Amino acid sequence: MFIDIHTHKKQPESGAMSVVSLDMMDDASQDLELLKARDILIEGKSLLQQQFLSVGLHPWHIDKSFEKRIRQLENAVSSDFRVIMIGEAGLDRVCGSDYALQKAAFIAQVAVSEKYGLPMIIHCVKAFDDLLAIRKAERVTQKWILHGFRGKPQQADQLVSHGIDISFGEKYNADSVRFVSKDKLWLETDESTKAIGEIYASIAEIKRMDIVELEKEIEKKFKLMLSRQQSPSVYDNENLWVK
Numbered sequence: 203m204f205i206d207i208h209t210h211k212k213q214p215e216s217g218a219m220s221v222v223s224l225d226m227m228d229d230a231s232q233d234l235e236l237l238k239a240r241d242i243l244i245e246g247k248s249l250l251q252q253q254f255l256s257v258g259l260h261p262w263h264i265d266k267s268f269e270k271r272i273r274q275l276e277n278a279v280s281s282d283f284r285v286i287m288i289g290e291a292g293l294d295r296v297c298g299s300d301y302a303l304q305k306a307a308f309i310a311q312v313a314v315s316e317k318y319g320l321p322m323i324i325h326c327v328k329a330f331d332d333l334l335a336i337r338k339a340e341r342v343t344q345k346w347i348l349h350g351f352r353g354k355p356q357q358a359d360q361l362v363s364h365g366i367d368i369s370f371g372e373k374y375n376a377d378s379v380r381f382v383s384k385d386k387l388w389l390e391t392d393e394s395t396k397a398i399g400e401i402y403a404s405i406a407e408i409k410r411m412d413i414v415e416l417e418k419e420i421e422k423k424f425k426l427m428l429s430r431q432q433s434p435s436v437y438d439n440e441n442l443w444v445k
Contacts, residue, residue: 203252204417205424206398207369208290208323208349208390214252218398219424220391221254223290223323226271226278227263256287256323258311261294261304268307272314279318286428288315289323290349296327305332312340319431321345324366330357334364345427350392355381362386370405372396379408384419 206220214220257278259271279285291311293304315322321344326333337346347367351358351374358368358378369388370379379387389405391398406413 203421204398204402205389205420206391207347207388207420207424208256208371208392209398210393211391215398219252219254219421220398221256221287221323223256223258225260225263225290226257226275227259227265227268253284254286255282255284256289257285258289258291258323259307260290261292261308261325262297262299264299264303264307266303268303268310272307272310275311276314276317279314279320285320286431287321287323290325291322292325293329293332294325294327295329305336309336309340312336312342315344316340316342319344321347321427323369324348325350330360334360337364337366347388349390351375351378354378358382370401372401374405376408379405384409384411384416385423388420388423 204215204218206215206218208223209220210223211220212222257275259268259275275288279288288311291308293301293308295301312322314320324333324346326348342365345367346365347369348361349369350371351361351368354375355378358381361368362382367386367388368378368382369390370382371390371392372394387405389398389401391401394401402413402416406416409416
């Protein structure tokens with residue numbers, strides 16, 4: 203099964219397990235309820251048509267209300283078993299939102315990630331030094347996956363050497379794809395109209411891997427990531443996830 207570690211597509215994709223990203227700054231409560239209603243339709247089984255959720259405060263939308271949104275985020279994490287990741291969260295020096303508020307909101311989300319034992323999906327634009335400084339200062343123990351990476355191999359090396367995994371989407375630097383080892387590599391659709399299988403095919407070709415081998419490698423990592431979470435309710439070794 204293909205794992206799409208970060209997507210904004212709310213419709214499930216055949217043959218894929220996806221992590222749908224919801225932005226609490228954009229009032230994700232409606233999306234949570236919509237997806238929960240869809241879940242009820244599956245004969246009482248909490249399978250949500252092969253979708254998990256990540257919830258976070260996107261740096262583009264951070265404002266002074268972020269502390270309220272953090273409380274809503276924590277409520278979603280503690281009450282909805284489908285939430286398996288925090289994010290996308292991070293830092294962006296190019297967008298228009300206040301950078302100091304971005305940092306404060308990101309640190310608050312790191313605290314939620316550490317408290318509940320959930321990995322983070324990271325958005326970072328021209329702020330890698332601050333990202334790594336926060337990671338060190340907060341003594342992070344949870345997995346961080348930097349999504350949509352398009353940088354050069356030297357930047358990928360810096361991130362990986364600090365324990366951060368890297369996710370590639372539709373657009374990427376081919377040399378960086380070759381550089382990142384398969385144990386640190388994830389794939390995503392983000393906002394692309396491409397199917398996740400197409401992205402797997404492109405990356406497998408660049409890495410000179412059989413697509414089935416790549417599929418199995420990422421699925422294995424995904425299962426391991428779920429098995430390490432505090433709540434066992436989302437993990438089943440045979441079916442990937444059950445309630």
